[in-house]
Amino acid sequence: MARLRDDNLFLRRGDSVTAGKRARPVLLLLVFAAAGLMLLSRLDHGMIGDVRWRAQSWLTPVLQGAMIPAEPVREIGRTISTQVDLRNELARLGQENQKLESWKWRARQLEAKVAELEALAKVVPEQKLDFVTSRVIAESNGAFVRSVTIDAGRARGVKEGYPVINADGLVGRIVDASQSVARVLLATDLNSRIPVQIGPNAVRGILAGDNGPRPKLIYIPDGANIAIGDDVATSGTGGLFPAGLRLGTVAGNLSDPRVQLRADLDRLDYVSVLFYADPFRDLTDDLANRRTAGEANNVASPGLAPIGKPK
Missing domain, CATH: 2.40.10.340 (Rod shape-determining protein MreC, domain 1)
Incomplete structure (x- = not known):
């Protein structure tokens, strides 16, 4: 009985050794295939790009189908991340709002002072731009x-x-x-x-x-x-x-x-x-228009001399 167990153990070891020898060529083939794919990915050839694009087109439905079961998990993760970011953002905005309220009060005081000084100095108001x-x-x-x-x-x-x-x-x-x-x-x-x-x-x-x-x-x-x-x-x-x-x-x-x-x-x-x-530019254009109008009047009325010049 013990001898039978030893024979079975020997057979199993022989099978594992034989399977290992058979797997070596497959492993080497996969290594060469991976190296070949890496080299092809570095080549900028039109045919290779076309093949890659076709493969992506064929695999797109498969990838989309594989993403469907994982979408709820991803949605939960995005929701948790958004909630954490919103809490931090609310805390930051609260602190910033307090600072802005103090600056708002200070700005109103300065605005009132500037308005009083402008009224006393009769400052020309700034041009409102459309x-x-x-x-x-x-x-x-x-x-x-x-x-x-x-x-x-x-x-x-x-x-x-x-x-x-x-x-x-x-x-x-x-x-x-x-x-x-x-x-x-x-x-x-x-x-x-x-x-x-x-x-x-x-x-x-x-x-x-x-x-x-x-x-x-x-x-x-x-x-x-x-x-x-x-x-x-x-x-x-x-x-x-x-x-x-x-x-x-x-x-x-x-x-x-x-x-x-x-x-x-x-x-x-x-x-x-x-x-x-x-x-x-508006000032120079206005002066040029006035000069042109004056010359036209002088031409229309030759008996009148220009202002400031003798006849």
Whole structure:
């Protein structure tokens, strides 16, 4: 009986050894197949891409069917994660709301004081700007141009020179306008020049685009007190842009200061065009119109001499 058990044990060991020998070629074949698939995945060939796409198309129903049983579990996990995030977000918003309430009270006091001082000094009120919101329908981001096209033109009051903003800050200005569309020169374009003020000391400078993601600051006075992280906004110098439109913050290094723009100019969807006319341009246009009208009157009445000149 004991001998029979030993013979059975020997047979089982022999079967396992034989099975192991038979499995070796299969294992080697699988290893070579895996290595071949890895090499094929690195090759950028049209035929391989087509085969891969067809395989994905065939396997899509199978994968979708396999995801159906796991969908309730995933939904429960998303719900738990959302609840935890909402609790943390509510706590943060509660603290922020308390700070904002205190700042709101302080802002009302300062607003009342400023109104009293303006009334005493008889300050001219600031111009209220109208605007129109439009959608970006095309982008031109080449090696030498950074501009977008919007679906609002002269029919909606858009003119050349008007500044363009979005919810994050200044985007650029209108450079071409037709009846139904307009082209916006972005702040990062090589031809863009924007007068700015920097930091709490309102240091004046020029924001110059160079077709890169972060335009540079030029013409900054020597010894100017600026620091990394200072806010950058339009200064209103020259009348091209109204003062106070935010642009971004100082970045890079102070030997070559750059500006990290708040607006993501690579993902523009909707923008607003401010109806801000250059006051100096309006003044020169008015003077030119008056001069033209005066010359026309002189031509119509040759017997009358121009004012201030003898006959």
